[in-house]
Amino acid sequence: MNVPMFTLLVGIPLVSSPVVYLFGRLTTRAQVLTRQGWIVRLLALLAVAATWFPFINLWLEFQARGNRMFFNIESIWLQLDGISFLLAAMVLTLGTLAILFSGRYMAGDFGEEKYYAMLLAMIGLMIGLGCANDLFNLWVWFEAMAVSSYLLVAFYREQPGSLEAGMKYVVQSAVGSALALLGIALVLAQTGTLDMDQIRLMVGTMELNKLGLLAAGALFFIGFGVKVAMVPLHTWLPDAHSQAPSGISAMLSGVVIEAGLVAMLRALSTLTGFALSWGWLLLAFGALNMLYGNLLALQQSQVKRMLAFSSLSHIGYILMGLGIALVSGQPAGAQGAAFHLFTHMLMKGLAFLAVGAVMYALFHEQGIHRPLVAHDLNGISTRYPWVALSLSIALLALGGLPPLAGFMSKWQIFVAGFQSGNGWLMGFVIFAAVNSVISLAYYAPLVNRMYRRVTATSVKKGSDTIHWTMQLPLLLMALAVVVIGLFPSLMNWLTEPAGAALMSIFQ
Amino acid sequence: MTLFNVLIVTVACLLGVGLYGLLITRNLIKIVVVLQLLVKSVVLAFVVAGNVSGHPGIGESVAATIIVADTIVAVVALALAVQVRIRFGTLDIPKISSLRG
Numbered sequence: 001m002n003v004p005m006f007t008l009l010v011g012i013p014l015v016s017s018p019v020v021y022l023f024g025r026l027t028t029r030a031q032v033l034t035r036q037g038w039i040v041r042l043l044a045l046l047a048v049a050a051t052w053f054p055f056i057n058l059w060l061e062f063q064a065r066g067n068r069m070f071f072n073i074e075s076i077w078l079q080l081d082g083i084s085f086l087l088a089a090m091v092l093t094l095g096t097l098a099i100l101f102s103g104r105y106m107a108g109d110f111g112e113e114k115y116y117a118m119l120l121a122m123i124g125l126m127i128g129l130g131c132a133n134d135l136f137n138l139w140v141w142f143e144a145m146a147v148s149s150y151l152l153v154a155f156y157r158e159q160p161g162s163l164e165a166g167m168k169y170v171v172q173s174a175v176g177s178a179l180a181l182l183g184i185a186l187v188l189a190q191t192g193t194l195d196m197d198q199i200r201l202m203v204g205t206m207e208l209n210k211l212g213l214l215a216a217g218a219l220f221f222i223g224f225g226v227k228v229a230m231v232p233l234h235t236w237l238p239d240a241h242s243q244a245p246s247g248i249s250a251m252l253s254g255v256v257i258e259a260g261l262v263a264m265l266r267a268l269s270t271l272t273g274f275a276l277s278w279g280w281l282l283l284a285f286g287a288l289n290m291l292y293g294n295l296l297a298l299q300q301s302q303v304k305r306m307l308a309f310s311s312l313s314h315i316g317y318i319l320m321g322l323g324i325a326l327v328s329g330q331p332a333g334a335q336g337a338a339f340h341l342f343t344h345m346l347m348k349g350l351a352f353l354a355v356g357a358v359m360y361a362l363f364h365e366q367g368i369h370r371p372l373v374a375h376d377l378n379g380i381s382t383r384y385p386w387v388a389l390s391l392s393i394a395l396l397a398l399g400g401l402p403p404l405a406g407f408m409s410k411w412q413i414f415v416a417g418f419q420s421g422n423g424w425l426m427g428f429v430i431f432a433a434v435n436s437v438i439s440l441a442y443y444a445p446l447v448n449r450m451y452r453r454v455t456a457t458s459v460k461k462g463s464d465t466i467h468w469t470m471q472l473p474l475l476l477m478a479l480a481v482v483v484i485g486l487f488p489s490l491m492n493w494l495t496e497p498a499g500a501a502l503m504s505i506f507q
Numbered sequence: 508m509t510l511f512n513v514l515i516v517t518v519a520c521l522l523g524v525g526l527y528g529l530l531i532t533r534n535l536i537k538i539v540v541v542l543q544l545l546v547k548s549v550v551l552a553f554v555v556a557g558n559v560s561g562h563p564g565i566g567e568s569v570a571a572t573i574i575v576a577d578t579i580v581a582v583v584a585l586a587l588a589v590q591v592r593i594r595f596g597t598l599d600i601p602k603i604s605s606l607r608g
Contacts, residue, residue: 136569143576150583157590164603167591170584171538175529178545181573182522185552192560194569 024113082497180223227260246356279326335499
């Protein structure tokens, strides 16, 4: 009974991906039917909406059982625990909204059907990544997800910037995944198995070569760290996130780097006994990410590039929450990190989609392809009040202003740090709080620009209306950011199991 | 020198050549070749790891899967290189960097 439900969760997006592609070929190229791009868009939306059904069913079963569940597809065993559900919920939420948004944004672009096919494949693969229970299996999901994201980053292949960003991304990710694989080989050489639970058991009980395991952990850190964009390994991120189509920028920033983080944590968690060292490393990288991301975001004039750098600093908060949890051994930090993963998905997804809506109205509809700079936001509230409102909410929430979601999740991490009573952790929390204030220095001026009376010339030339399919996802997400900010306990159903699962795999 | 040592040294050498090559290579096609070298060292490492731990089957099946996955990455990278050659007219990396910051 359970097996088909789980297969559906991963299977619907993966199977619908080639179906959407074939339909797109038939309808837009081969002229079997007349040019009917809406069929493709509708199919993609239906596929991702249908995936919610197995998700909710499995969630109810998980609630009833209160323990992680195992499933198999043929001989491959997968698990569903709090982390898997958190990742699946994030991917499905943002995936549904991004596909709805892209309907209008990508309409008529060359290769539209490929866009939806790759996006659906990426959604299915990320859900699978969260459920892997075997180191090599984890790598296969990770690599397949990476391949689909390479193609999406370089989607506008007629533009030099996108190609360059795509090339950088492919080369750096490929090196990273080769190094992560080497780490897996080291673990295999010592334990003779790839099953995570068995490795955890063997590392905990048997006398193994400590140096080899530490080297494997370091390789996991570097290899998966490329995808997480930990600071010395981040150079692909600002290019890829700013050059991709806006729906993909939202997905990359909102869930793909987080999926990389889940892969890294799952791999690291097998090497028990070093949790304390991983915790301090995560704290150090978190602090570095925050500072570097903020300082570079301050200098950016292109809005999407600025948002990409702010993703670096937000990954820093998440790493810090995890580090606090591992060092102090309290689940509050892990729960805070899980909460920030979710709220960052909402805020950053909203920010990228809102910027995409502005870009569409100002440039794409006129057939212009150029980046949106801060100056282009001057006075957009007079023409597009709802988009300006949702972008303002997203930016202020990212900056951590009190009644919004971003504040609540950061607060939870900070409180966890202070409750630990460890002076070093408190120092890290204060550093993060200072960084949060610095970040307002680049978010707030954008909000100011949007509400100026004087409008930029590019805004005056922009189209009159923004289609409702683009505005609806923005308003839904803005509403979610405000509501979660006012009632943060609403998300406990998701973050509590995730925090508990994170703590249990590192015990 | 036993066979095991020879294999370990081969893995280390391939890895070293791959990483060094990444640092000095400036041509996109050559970078893809260097990436292949890097991954081949990992494939060999898996075969050795499987044998060392007494489960050669795991190592070999993993190695076969890596070859498949890696070929896909190489195909994507080469396809991008072709597009780069068409749009930029060169494969030289210093000449195609336009994104800064």
